[in-house]
Amino acid sequence: MPDKVRCCDRMDYDLTQKCDVHESWFDCPNALIGLVRTGYGLIVHDGGSSVIEIGFCPWCGSKLPKIGEIDLDSAQSPKGER
Ligand SMILES: [Zn+2]
Numbered sequence: 335m336p337d338k339v340r341c342c343d344r345m346d347y348d349l350t351q352k353c354d355v356h357e358s359w360f361d362c363p364n365a366l367i368g369l370v371r372t373g374y375g376l377i378v379h380d381g382g383s384s385v386i387e388i389g390f391c392p393w394c395g396s397k398l399p400k401i402g403e404i405d406l407d408s409a410q411s412p413k414g415e416r
Pocket residue numbers: 341342343345391392393394395396
């Protein structure tokens with residue numbers, strides 16, 4: 335999990351906490367934020383693994399990278415040349 339996506343302590347807490355009861359973090363009602371393809375989403379606890387994309391942190395209001403808009407190639411390239 336990339337460190338750069340954390341915008342505040344509350345987000346960091348939600349992304350890093352673990353649950354002893356639920357094997358999958360998506361199954362835990364305590365889980366609020368999920369990472370999908372390094373974007374953010376609100377986890378929908380409907381028995382599946384649905385995530386509603388969010389554009390801003392619900393706690394601090396920071397703008398979050400959109401799911402699917404993140405260029406994984408540029409993140410991996412050492413120089414950022416285009
Ligand atoms: Zn935040």
